[in-house]
Amino acid sequence: MTAHTISVRLENKPGALARVSQLFSRRGYNIQSLAVGPTEHSDISRLTLRVDCSEHSLEQIEKQMHKLVNVLRVTELRPDEAVERELALFTVNVSTDKRAELVALSQVAGARVADIGRDAIAFEFVGRPDEVEAFEELVRPYGVRELVRTGRVGLRRPSAGGRTTPSVQV
C-alpha cells in the first residue's frame, strides 16, 4: 500500500462529486483527503484525491473513474512531477505572557496570524503537507485547541515538461 495523489477534471454538474465519492466507498477504497474547487473553466471542477492503495487498486480506481460520464480526465500526480499544497487553520492555546514567543515562532515557520483572542491565536498555514505537519508539531506544546486542513491540492509542475497526459488511455 502506498499513498497516491489523483487529480480529476470533472464536469461541474449536479451530483458529479457524489458519483466520484460513491465510487470510492462502493468499491472499498479509502479516501485520505479530497479537495474540490473551480478551475480556469467555469464549467469544470478539479478534484485532488489522496488514496492509500496498491498499484493494482490505483489502476482500477482510475479505470472505474474514467467510466463516470462527468469525469473528463484522471491523472496520477507523481511526487517528483507535482506541486502539492495544503491550507490549514490552527487555533492554539496561549497565555498572554507566551503570546509574543508564539507569534515569533509562527512567523519563522511561515504561518500567518488570522485572529487573536484572549487565550488563543488562530494561525493560517499554507505549504506542502509535510510542512503543515511540521508546523503542527511546532505548536503542539502550546496546546492545539482546534485544527482543520483542506486536504492537498496539486498540479503538475510546468518544469516537469510535456503536457499533462491522462494516466489511463481509453
Place this chain on the structure above:
Amino acid sequence: MLGSDAVLRSLELEGVDVAFGIPGGAILPTYDAIARGTTVRHVLARHEQGAGHMAEGYARASGKVGVAIATSGPGATNLVTPIADAWMDSTPLVAITGQVKSSLIGTDAFQEIDATGITMPIVKHSWLVQDVEELPGVMKAAFHIAQTGRQGPVLVDIAKDVQEAEFDFAYPDEVDLPGWKPPTKVHPRQVREAALAIAAAERPIIYAGGGVLNADACAELRALVDSAQLPAVVTLMGKGCLPDSHPLNYGAPGMHGSKYANWALNKADLVIAVGSRFDDRVTGKVSAFAPGAKVIHFDIDAAEVGKIRHAEIPVVGPLKLALAQLAEEVRAVAADGCAARDPWLRQLEDWRAQFPFRYAKTDGQLKPQTAVEALRDLAGDRDDIIWTTGVGQHQMWAMQYLVCDRPRSFITSGGLGTMGYGLPAAIGAKAARPDATVVCIDGDGCFQMTCQELATAALERLPIVAVVLNNGWLGMVRQWQEMFYDERFGQTHLTHAVPDYAQLAEAYGCAGFTVENEDQLEDALSAAFTAGRSAVVDVRCDPEEKVFPMVPAGAAAVDVMEAPEEEVRA
C-alpha cells in the same frame, strides 16, 4: 409542446416500439401523453419490478434498448432490482421515473424518494430533470449512454412540473458528452500480440461471455473458432453466442458447469477471454484458476481487464472489430506455422466423453432434468424458441441440458441472480419478438416472486409458456443446506401443493397444466406450446435432486465434484 409529450416524442425518435410500466401520481402527465397518442406501445405491468424485467427481456431478445416507466417513490424503488440486474448483466435499459414537483423536492413530500441517489451505484449515469429545456438533450444522452461502450442501465427522473411545462421541442442530432468516450478502435499491435500467442499455444481455450452477444459479435466469434480451430467454453450469460451444437463448443464452465469445460479452461496454456469477466462463479478460487495459462482479455470495458486476473495481453475495444481483426491476424501468423494442437483437441474430446452431464432416474419420482430434456426435445430444430429462466437449480439444469444454437435465444439473470426474472423477461422477449415461441423455465420459488405478471401476459396478448419445475423447495438453498449445513432445512420448504399453479394460471386467464409423472410430461408440454394463450405447466418433481457437477464455493474450479456414484446409477 408539453414536457410529457416530449418524453414520448423522444422515445419515438429513438425508435422505441414498446415500453413497459405502471402509472402513478408523479408520472401521470406522461401517461396522459400516452393516452393522447403515440406510436410507442405501452405494456401495462402489474408491478414495477415486472416492468423492469420485461424491458430487460425485450432488450436481450432484440438487442435494442429496453424502456421501463414508473412513478416516484415506491414506483422508483420497485425498479431498483431490475436496474441492478441490468447493471450486473450489462443490459441496455432506460428507466424513466416521475419525480415530485421541483418545488417539493427535498421536503419528504408524498411519494418523494431520491431516485438518482438510490440508484447511483447501479447506473451508468442518471439525471434529475428540473428544467424542461434540458429534457430532449437528456433523453438523447440517456439512449446514447445506455447502448454505447459497455451497455447498461441509465435513469431519467423527471419532476412532475417539467412534464407539465410547455416549451419548443427540438431533438438534438448529437450528444454533448465530453466525458463519455467509449473505445471505438482496437490497438492493432495488441491484436497482433494476441495472434502470436494463439499461434504459439498448445492448449488454447476461448472463454466467451455475454459481451459477445451485446457486441453482436457472434458471427465473428464463430468465424474465428472455425478458421483457427480454437475450442471454446461459453458462460451462462454467453449461451447461444456460439452454437451449443458446434463441435468446438465445450459449454459452460463454472460452479455448475461440466467437468470437461472446467478442465478445458483450467488446464489450458492460453485463455482467450472474450466479453467475459472472470466472475467468481466461473473462476472458483481465483489464485488456483487456470494456473498454467497466459491470458488474453478482449473487452469493451477497460476496467474489466486485469480486475480479477492479470491479462498478459489486454485488448480493449469493440469485440466485433477486435474478433474480425484477430481472425485475420491469426490466419496471417499461422502461415508461418502453429503449435501442434491435436493432442489438446483429442484430450478435450476424451474429457467430454468421460464426464457427461448425468443423473439417475428413480421410480416414482420425476426428475427435473427429465423435464428440461423433454423441453429440449420438443424444441428440436425449431429456430423460433427463446428460453428464459429464473435463478437457482432450474436455471443450472436449463444451462446444462438446453441446446441453444442461436444468439439471444437464452435469457437469464446472471450477475445479480434475481429470482423472479424469468416470467417478466419472457413477456418482454415476446413483445420484442412476437414471432418467437417464448418459454420460461422457472422454479416454484422464483415463479411466486413475479407471477402476478401472468395478468400482463394474458391481457396484453403476449402469450408465453411457463414451465415451473416445482420441487416444493427453494431448491438451491436446500441443496446448500443438505451439503454444507448438516441438513438443517431452515425455511426452505414451500410445498408442492400451495399454490396450485394450474388453478393460479386459470385464474389469470392462462391455461394451466399439472404434471405428476413422466408419462404426463410430453402431452402437457405439447398442449402448453399449442394452447393459443399463455400457459403454465406445473411439473411436480423430485425435491431432493441436486445440481451436479459442483465446484464448492471457494474451491479450485479444477476440483469440480461429480454427482455421487450411487446417485447416478442409471
